[in-house]
Amino acid sequence: MSEDVLRVSKIRNGTVIDHITGGHALDVAKILGITGREKKVITIAINVPSKRFKRKDIVKIEGREFNSQEVHKIALLAPHATINIIRNYKVVEKQRVKLPNLIENIIKCANPACISNSNEPVEAKFYVESEDPLLLKCHYCGYIVEKKDVLQQF
Numbered sequence: 001m002s003e004d005v006l007r008v009s010k011i012r013n014g015t016v017i018d019h020i021t022g023g024h025a026l027d028v029a030k031i032l033g034i035t036g037r038e039k040k041v042i043t044i045a046i047n048v049p050s051k052r053f054k055r056k057d058i059v060k061i062e063g064r065e066f067n068s069q070e071v072h073k074i075a076l077l078a079p080h081a082t083i084n085i086i087r088n089y090k091v092v093e094k095q096r097v098k099l100p101n102l103i104e105n106i107i108k109c110a111n112p113a114c115i116s117n118s119n120e121p122v123e124a125k126f127y128v129e130s131e132d133p134l135l136l137k138c139h140y141c142g143y144i145v146e147k148k149d150v151l152q153q154f
Contacts, residue, residue, distance in 0.1 A: 008043050010089050014062040020078040022047050025057030028081075031073045031154045032066070040064065053080065073106055075099040076150050079131040099128050103136060107153050111143035 020028055025044045036042060041062040050056035057078075065085055066074070074081055075097035085093040103126040109116050116124045116138070125139035134147040 008045060008058070008060065011041065011043075011060050011062045011086050012089055013087050014040075014060065014064050015066060016084040016086060016091075017059040017061075017074060017078070018056070018082045018084060019050070019052065019080050020057035020059065020074075021080065022050075022053065022055035022057055024077050025059050027077050027151055027154075028057070028059055028074055031077060031150075032070055034059075034061065038064075069106065071095075071097055072099060072103065075131070076103075076106070076134060077147065079134070099131055101128055102126070102139075103128065107136075107145065107150050109138045109141060109143055110145050110149040110152075111138065111141050114138055114141040114143060116140050 017028060023046065025046050029042075029044060034042060043058070043060040045058040047055045048058060066083065071083060074083070076099065078097065079099065081097045083095050083097060084091045105123050107126070108124050111117070116122050122140065126136035126145060127139065129135040129137050129144065134150065136145040137143070138145065
């Protein structure tokens, strides 16, 4: 094996988020509420060489699997990511993240005048206009939310 190959230890059980857009691993960790104080092994690799995208990030989390809402959060920031579920050191499930056409209750509208930001009993809803670059259209006011708006909320 070549000396310039990155070696990161395998995890017994948990999740590996691979093919995160280069430089966004910490954003993905933040949007998932990962702080490093979980008392679990967490490995974050940033700007790793990738054949597919020139560079990528990887996040490995021991002892945790994600629900569909968390997978949608990952897709907001890393539209090309893959999620690998690891059990007993083996990949038992592999899925590519995919944003649904309608995003509900994950983020807020960036338009302060939107009804979803008032005290009205409405839940934030967005239609995916584009995954990369991320463009979400508010169901109520039509405001276009971008990746930078999403990052500011977490």
